[in-house]
Amino acid sequence: MQNFSYYNPVRIVFGQNTIAELPKLVPAGAKIMMTYGGGSIFKNGVYEQAKQALQGYAVVEFGGIEANPHYETCMKAVELGRNEHVNFLLAVGGGSVADATKFIAGAIPWTKGDPWAFMMVHAPQLTEAIPMGCVITLPATGSEMNYSAVITRAATQEKFHFGDPMVYPQFSIIDPQVTFSLPQRQVINGIADTFVHVMEQYMTYDVNTPLQDHLAEGIIRTLLDESPKVLSKPDDYDVRANLFWCSTLGLNGLIGMGVVQDWATHMIGHELTALYGLDHGVTLAIIMPELWRYKIAGKKGKLIQLGKEVFGVDTPEATIRKTEEFFHSIGMKTKLADYGVQAEEAAAHVRDRFNARGTKLGEHGEHGDIDGNAAYAILRNC
Amino acid sequence: MQNFSYYNPVRIVFGQNTIAELPKLVPAGAKIMMTYGGGSIFKNGVYEQAKQALQGYAVVEFGGIEANPHYETCMKAVELGRNEHVNFLLAVGGGSVADATKFIAGAIPWTKGDPWAFMMVHAPQLTEAIPMGCVITLPATGSEMNYSAVITRAATQEKFHFGDPMVYPQFSIIDPQVTFSLPQRQVINGIADTFVHVMEQYMTYDVNTPLQDHLAEGIIRTLLDESPKVLSKPDDYDVRANLFWCSTLGLNGLIGMGVVQDWATHMIGHELTALYGLDHGVTLAIIMPELWRYKIAGKKGKLIQLGKEVFGVDTPEATIRKTEEFFHSIGMKTKLADYGVQAEEAAAHVRDRFNARGTKLGEHGEHGDIDGNAAYAILRNC
Numbered sequence: 001m002q003n004f005s006y007y008n009p010v011r012i013v014f015g016q017n018t019i020a021e022l023p024k025l026v027p028a029g030a031k032i033m034m035t036y037g038g039g040s041i042f043k044n045g046v047y048e049q050a051k052q053a054l055q056g057y058a059v060v061e062f063g064g065i066e067a068n069p070h071y072e073t074c075m076k077a078v079e080l081g082r083n084e085h086v087n088f089l090l091a092v093g094g095g096s097v098a099d100a101t102k103f104i105a106g107a108i109p110w111t112k113g114d115p116w117a118f119m120m121v122h123a124p125q126l127t128e129a130i131p132m133g134c135v136i137t138l139p140a141t142g143s144e145m146n147y148s149a150v151i152t153r154a155a156t157q158e159k160f161h162f163g164d165p166m167v168y169p170q171f172s173i174i175d176p177q178v179t180f181s182l183p184q185r186q187v188i189n190g191i192a193d194t195f196v197h198v199m200e201q202y203m204t205y206d207v208n209t210p211l212q213d214h215l216a217e218g219i220i221r222t223l224l225d226e227s228p229k230v231l232s233k234p235d236d237y238d239v240r241a242n243l244f245w246c247s248t249l250g251l252n253g254l255i256g257m258g259v260v261q262d263w264a265t266h267m268i269g270h271e272l273t274a275l276y277g278l279d280h281g282v283t284l285a286i287i288m289p290e291l292w293r294y295k296i297a298g299k300k301g302k303l304i305q306l307g308k309e310v311f312g313v314d315t316p317e318a319t320i321r322k323t324e325e326f327f328h329s330i331g332m333k334t335k336l337a338d339y340g341v342q343a344e345e346a347a348a349h350v351r352d353r354f355n356a357r358g359t360k361l362g363e364h365g366e367h368g369d370i371d372g373n374a375a376y377a378i379l380r381n382c
Numbered sequence: 383m384q385n386f387s388y389y390n391p392v393r394i395v396f397g398q399n400t401i402a403e404l405p406k407l408v409p410a411g412a413k414i415m416m417t418y419g420g421g422s423i424f425k426n427g428v429y430e431q432a433k434q435a436l437q438g439y440a441v442v443e444f445g446g447i448e449a450n451p452h453y454e455t456c457m458k459a460v461e462l463g464r465n466e467h468v469n470f471l472l473a474v475g476g477g478s479v480a481d482a483t484k485f486i487a488g489a490i491p492w493t494k495g496d497p498w499a500f501m502m503v504h505a506p507q508l509t510e511a512i513p514m515g516c517v518i519t520l521p522a523t524g525s526e527m528n529y530s531a532v533i534t535r536a537a538t539q540e541k542f543h544f545g546d547p548m549v550y551p552q553f554s555i556i557d558p559q560v561t562f563s564l565p566q567r568q569v570i571n572g573i574a575d576t577f578v579h580v581m582e583q584y585m586t587y588d589v590n591t592p593l594q595d596h597l598a599e600g601i602i603r604t605l606l607d608e609s610p611k612v613l614s615k616p617d618d619y620d621v622r623a624n625l626f627w628c629s630t631l632g633l634n635g636l637i638g639m640g641v642v643q644d645w646a647t648h649m650i651g652h653e654l655t656a657l658y659g660l661d662h663g664v665t666l667a668i669i670m671p672e673l674w675r676y677k678i679a680g681k682k683g684k685l686i687q688l689g690k691e692v693f694g695v696d697t698p699e700a701t702i703r704k705t706e707e708f709f710h711s712i713g714m715k716t717k718l719a720d721y722g723v724q725a726e727e728a729a730a731h732v733r734d735r736f737n738a739r740g741t742k743l744g745e746h747g748e749h750g751d752i753d754g755n756a757a758y759a760i761l762r763n764c
Binding site: 001002003004005006007008009010011012013014015016018208209210211212214215217218219221222225226237238241242245246249254257258 | 383384385386387388389390391392393394395396397398400590591592593594596597599600601603604607608619620623624627628631636639640
């Protein structure tokens with residue numbers, strides 16, 4: 001096991017009708033900026049529940065945060081937040097709203113010029129952030145219980161990640177009931193996202209961490225069991241609750257402690273989303289199986305382990321095929337051509353981008369060997 | 383799944399040579415009271431490492447905290463802490479030292495008379511506590527990552543529990559190397575303690591929580607695999623690390639979220655420790671199998687599930703036997719007679735104590751039906 005440090009102070013308030021607990025969680029007298037997305041919270045009752053719970057607070061609203069949230073949009077919220085002197089941010093929506101709000105939380109008090117600067121350094125940069133909380137409505141990113149965010153700069157088609165303990169949400173409310181009305185596409189994307197988050201922290205090489213491995217396998221097993229149910233019985237509360245808890249624990253840091261992590265699938269996926277607008281979950285389901293094939297020698301032990309523990313198979317290739325079959329079984333297509341993207345072209349694009357970024361920002365994976373050429377080799381097969 | 387709220391802000395610093403990180407964790411300029419036990423930290427080098435790391439801090443020491451720490455001992459530390467105006471507590475030792483230090487942390491600023499009062503109310507009572515951290519040296523209680531403590535009042539032979547988020551450690555340092563020199567008896571007790579902690583949060587009835595179940599089963603599987611190794615290879619770092627992480631995650635609250643919990647084995651066990659001085663882990667290994675037999679109808683589903691997932695058996699009684707066999711395999715005896723205690727007499731003692739406490743403090747378990755008479759029926763078979 002590798003040395004590690006684990007610290008996660010997010011308070012999770014999980015269950016039916018928990019949005020009503022906002023007044024116990026938001027500091028009394030706070031001036032709140034409530035951030036949200038394209039309007040689904042008006043249809044599923046979440047907006048109304050949140051506003052009802054926040055009676056007596058001063059609330060300004062900032063809506064219209066898009067999927068794969070844009071820096072440009074966030075900066076408008078930063079301006080509003082500064083002008084209105086808000087001192088608490090409440091993200092109401094899915095992972096994109098949570099991610100955007102983390103960026104906004106760090107950017108409002110940022111005094112060193114353009115806040116994009118703190119996206120470009122792979123280490124915490126913030127000395128201050130506006131406190132924030134979440135009402136999270138989509139099981140997918142785990143953003144509700146971590147300090148990470150992914151932001152896209154539309155002008156340059158760049159999608160980058162930052163992480164800083166200063167932007168841990170103080171709390172996240174999860175009421176699985178609000179996911180009953182999610183469009184199937186978002187449910188499926190969320191399942192793929194969760195699956196790949198867990199695998200980015202598992203499918204590398206063994207450093208003798210059986211407990212972490214069993215926790216990861218437990219999330220995957222639950223995901224495999226619950227996913228068909230959520231598609232056939234979308235109103236089943238327990239299934240929704242189980243899926244949401246898988247997403248949250250899939251990326252709250254715990255299963256990644258002491259292990260070797262990968263994240264190359266995500267890094268390549270971000271490029272595809274930035275270049276072609278593909279859904280995040282879609283990019284992951286496309287890339288991961290071929291990345292595993294490309295790295296099959298180095299990942300052999302863990303591929304066999306996952307196969308035995310979860311799928312009942314015993315070869316690396318069988319595990320990869322079972323993973324693809326799972327994605328297909330929930331209606332997720334796993335080839336670029338399925339989405340009208342030409343693999344050779346995408347591969348060349350990503351290769352050139354990775355190469356242009358050089359060794360620090362353009363090399364990924366547990367061995368740092370997923371560079372432009374590797375990404376090219378992987379994506380050609382996608 | 384049941385509604386839940388999860389909040390655990392303890393920073394875990396885990397790994398080799400991590401005691402040296404104390405200066406990054408203890409606030410600069412803190413006046414520290416360092417608490418410890420009977421002196422094992424002088425033999426295993428932990429005292430020296432801690433003092434070395436704390437150079438430049440003002441440190442007063444309070445040693446001599448016993449296993450199953452006494453209220454009477456803690457009150458001497460409270461007096462010292464008040465007189466010395468300490469503003470940080472550093473527990474250096476096992477779960478007993480951590481537990482005692484939690485009590486001391488709450489008791490020093492307590493202004494409403496005898497601090498024993500906050501032990502007697504089954505709800506958080508503290509509005510203030512001295513901040514504390516731990517250097518934890520024994521994998522067993524999980525006290526390093528929770529807000530609970532068990533304290534014994536020697537004068538009245540009462541062993542009670544309290545829990546209050548005010549006494550969460552700010553950090554806990556876990557260096558598995560310091561456990562290489564643990565006496566075998568403490569290692570075995572710690573394994574039994576961890577096993578039973580997990581089972582108190584699992585072996586009840588199903589409320590559709592497959593993820594939590596898999597997490598618990600993952601801890602138990604790791605414990606079953608690693609325990610023989612720790613006995614045959616006491617210097618194996620990874621085995622020690624894996625066991626410690628099992629203990630910590632076994633009782634940091636996570637696996638208990640949204641599930642139905644039991645804890646009757648602990649409540650009966652505390653009585654046996656208070657009356658006969660039996661080690662805590664010993665009492666748990668004695669009681670749990672017979673408590674499961676007594677409640678075999680209500681626990682049937684989960685007994686079968688544990689059997690299938692962990693032991694490869696498929697009846698409730700087979701799971702119970704496998705559990706007993708595991709305890710025996712690590713050298714833990716599971717009958718009162720093995721420790722010179724007459725079962726009938728112990729059963730009558732505990733019955734009378736539970737009955738005397740009445741319905742609020744004398745009824746336990748997931749159905750509240752482990753009262754004095756039930757405890758009597760269980761203990762007669764122990």
